[in-house]
Amino acid sequence: xxxxxxxxxxxxxxxxxxxxxxxxxxxxxxxxxxxxxxxxxxxxxxxxxxxxxxxxxxxxxxxxxxxxxxxxxxxxxxxxxxxxxxxxxxxxxxxxxxxxxxxxxxxxxxxxxxxxxxxxxxxxxxxxxxxxxxxxxxxxxxxxxxxxxxxxxxxxxxxxxxxxxxxxxxxxxxxxxxxxxxxxxxxxxxxxxxxxxxxxxxxxxxxxxxxxxxxxxxxxxxxxxxxxxxxxxxxxxxxxxxxxxxxxxxxxxxxxxxxxxxxxxxxxxxxxxxxxxxxxxxxxxxxxxxxxxxxxxxxxxxxxxxxxxxxxxxxxxxxxxxxxxxxxxxxxxxxxxxxx
Amino acid sequence: xxxxxxxxxxxxxxxxxxxxxxxxxxxxxxxxxxxxxxxxxxxxxxxxxxxxxxxxxxxxxxxxxxxxxxxxxxxxxxxxxxxxxxxxxxxxxxxxxxxxxxxxxxxxxxxxxxxxxxxxxxxxxxxxxxxxxxxxxxxxxxxxxxxxxxxxxxxxxxxxxxxxxxxxxxxxxxxxxxxxxxxxxxxxxxxxxxxxxxxxxxxxxxxxxxxxxxxxxxxxxxxxxxxxxxxxxxxxxxxxxxxxxxxxxxxxxxxxxxxxxxxxxxxxxxxxxxxxxxxxxxxxxxxxxxxxxxxxxxxxxxxxxxxxxxxxxxxxxxxxxxxxxxxxxxxxxxxxxxxx
Numbered sequence: 001x002x003x004x005x006x007x008x009x010x011x012x013x014x015x016x017x018x019x020x021x022x023x024x025x026x027x028x029x030x031x032x033x034x035x036x037x038x039x040x041x042x043x044x045x046x047x048x049x050x051x052x053x054x055x056x057x058x059x060x061x062x063x064x065x066x067x068x069x070x071x072x073x074x075x076x077x078x079x080x081x082x083x084x085x086x087x088x089x090x091x092x093x094x095x096x097x098x099x100x101x102x103x104x105x106x107x108x109x110x111x112x113x114x115x116x117x118x119x120x121x122x123x124x125x126x127x128x129x130x131x132x133x134x135x136x137x138x139x140x141x142x143x144x145x146x147x148x149x150x151x152x153x154x155x156x157x158x159x160x161x162x163x164x165x166x167x168x169x170x171x172x173x174x175x176x177x178x179x180x181x182x183x184x185x186x187x188x189x190x191x192x193x194x195x196x197x198x199x200x201x202x203x204x205x206x207x208x209x210x211x212x213x214x215x216x217x218x219x220x221x222x223x224x225x226x227x228x229x230x231x232x233x234x235x236x237x238x239x240x241x242x243x244x245x246x247x248x249x250x251x252x253x254x255x256x257x258x259x260x261x262x263x264x265x266x267x268x269x270x271x272x273x274x275x276x277x278x279x280x281x282x283x284x285x286x287x288x289x290x291x292x293x294x295x296x297x298x299x300x301x302x303x304x305x306x307x308x309x310x311x312x313x314x315x316x317x318x319x320x321x322x323x324x325x326x327x328x329x330x331x332x333x334x335x336x337x338x339x340x
Numbered sequence: 341x342x343x344x345x346x347x348x349x350x351x352x353x354x355x356x357x358x359x360x361x362x363x364x365x366x367x368x369x370x371x372x373x374x375x376x377x378x379x380x381x382x383x384x385x386x387x388x389x390x391x392x393x394x395x396x397x398x399x400x401x402x403x404x405x406x407x408x409x410x411x412x413x414x415x416x417x418x419x420x421x422x423x424x425x426x427x428x429x430x431x432x433x434x435x436x437x438x439x440x441x442x443x444x445x446x447x448x449x450x451x452x453x454x455x456x457x458x459x460x461x462x463x464x465x466x467x468x469x470x471x472x473x474x475x476x477x478x479x480x481x482x483x484x485x486x487x488x489x490x491x492x493x494x495x496x497x498x499x500x501x502x503x504x505x506x507x508x509x510x511x512x513x514x515x516x517x518x519x520x521x522x523x524x525x526x527x528x529x530x531x532x533x534x535x536x537x538x539x540x541x542x543x544x545x546x547x548x549x550x551x552x553x554x555x556x557x558x559x560x561x562x563x564x565x566x567x568x569x570x571x572x573x574x575x576x577x578x579x580x581x582x583x584x585x586x587x588x589x590x591x592x593x594x595x596x597x598x599x600x601x602x603x604x605x606x607x608x609x610x611x612x613x614x615x616x617x618x619x620x621x622x623x624x625x626x627x628x629x630x631x632x633x634x635x636x637x638x639x640x641x642x643x644x645x646x647x648x649x650x651x652x653x654x655x656x657x658x659x660x661x662x663x664x665x666x667x668x669x670x671x672x673x674x675x676x677x678x679x680x
Binding site for chain 2: 008009010011020021024065066067074076077080081083084087091096097099100101103108111112116118119120121140142143146169202237262284285288289290318319320332
């Protein structure tokens with residue numbers, strides 16, 4: 001903490017008797033600043049080895065000890081768990097982390113990836129937005145020789161290491177648990193068809209029904225767009241008011257399941273007796289709601305740790321890494337909402 | 341999206357028939373790379389106007405259109421709401437946001453503030469860690485002519501605009517509500533004594549008791565260190581097992597209140613009949629637990645919006661702003677846990 005303080009813009013301004021903003025503009029040769037002032041400030045800065053900020057130093061060293069982490073939505077418990085795991089691991093190795101969120105929009109993802117590149121992060125961790133198909137903006141980062149590790153929502157088109165969970169198996173095991181409990185008419189509130197982990201979870205659901213020779217009514221599958229509590233509420237209502245209502249609902253995430261529970265509560269359905277509910281992600285709130293929510297646990301914190309370890313190893317060995325995939329096992333946390 | 345693609349390190353490597361990593365090292369004159377290779381790569385780069393990344397361009401322009409946002413813990417719902425509000429507002433004005441978290445540690449705050457400065461954010465939004473007293477690391481940013489806006493956890497020692505909530509009044513109103521409901525023996529699980537918003541919330545609690553001439557047993561006040569669910573559980577146990585148990589508990593945040601509810605549930609206390617519970621922050625889960633949790637709402641999303649608007653206005657007017665404080669009003673959301 002007691003390192004010598006470097007010369008700041010404020011010091012220059014004070015020494016020369018001008019404002020900080022004038023000093024800044026002079027250094028950058030802004031129009032409207034006289035040539036004398038520009039010369040005065042630049043000469044002073046040069047004489048005293050002024051460095052605008054550590055950026056210039058980093059620029060020479062080409063190292064910032066900062067990692068970028070891009071996620072769709074920080075506010076979601078799963079992603080904030082990933083963020084926590086990543087930051088903890090990065091700090092252990094002396095790295096700082098800049099986090100950015102895309103709101104699930106490709107356009108935002110492109111902008112923030114370019115900003116990450118501009119700010120010279122040493123490497124990038126990214127979980128793709130639902131909209132992302134073409135990955136040119138991430139390829140640009142690889143093309144600069146900076147390693148990238150994909151987390152959870154990944155694209156097979158990008159030749160980078162990936163850390164994912166066994167969405168298919170997690171989903172299959174969850175639905176098998178519902179079947180073992182005696183539920184026979186199981187609905188699924190799915191995610192986007194084109195997104196890999198949604199697709200895999202739906203596949204696990206379909207396979208579990210098939211293996212157990214259970215009825216599959218196509219009207220039991222809805223695809224969420226926003227993956228929101230509101231959609232859970234609305235689709236639960238449609239399911240329960242239909243001519244062939246299900247006796248259990250498996251949801252793409254706990255947030256959607258919260259909406260389902262809210263609807264069922266409002267209509268006085270008995271959970272789990274009349275209808276079972278299963279979520280995916282095991283959010284913090286899953287254990288706090290009543291009835292508590294059974295959920296497939298995808299270990300976000302562990303994913304953050306693992307992905308960051310891989311990235312830091314790539315940085316140490318100065319390589320971009322290959323196309324390998326680390327698949328973490330999901331768990332199943334059985335609580336009141338599915339325990340008959 | 342169809343702008344001309346700039347020359348990348350990969351292009352250079354391909355053109356010269358060397359690896360990307362060799363090209364990168366050559367450009368940076370690393371030891372172990374032959375002088376011929378260094379000259380070859382540097383000449384090629386110069387000839388084709390290669391820019392390592394947009395950093396160099398930004399360095400000249402001294403503008404990155406990126407804002408820094410430093411918070412204690414992203415995983416906390418209040419802060420992730422602030423983050424969401426800030427990002428939404430920044431995007432509206434064409435700014436990108438890098439978020440960083442300090443885990444409530446001063447050391448991390450210093451490191452990340454320096455990294456933010458290094459990466460040339462145009463300005464900074466910050467909510468201080470519990471440990472922060474000396475603000476030299478933030479003063480450094482101001483000294484570079486970059487504006488800073490403080491949010492929620494602020495220091496009066498820093499001459500920057502601040503966006504806070506009326507912690508004192510919010511707390512006073514909340515405790516007054518408990519008193520109006522008929523609770524007479526009200527305990528408080530407080531935060532750190534030295535942290536301004538914890539201090540103000542405790543002051544509101546004490547004033548409400550005083551104004552209503554209610555008993556204050558010093559053993560009813562505990563100071564949380566981690567502000568965690570576990571502490572809520574532990575302190576609730578101590579309170580209820582004491583010789584003078586309270587009939588209501590007011591908690592510094594909803595997370596602590598969740599621990600209190602968990603303990604009371606485990607011991608079959610009837611909430612709100614035997615004991616009332618009130619939180620602060622109005623987390624997403626407050627409405628989802630049973631009994632649902634009454635809470636002082638501090639409008640994190642609005643705070644993020646307001647602080648970001650102030651910062652962007654400072655950037656537009658090229659000033660650092662003054663010492664003004666914007667105080668947002670808290671609300672009180674009354675739910676089952678305090679409704680007799």
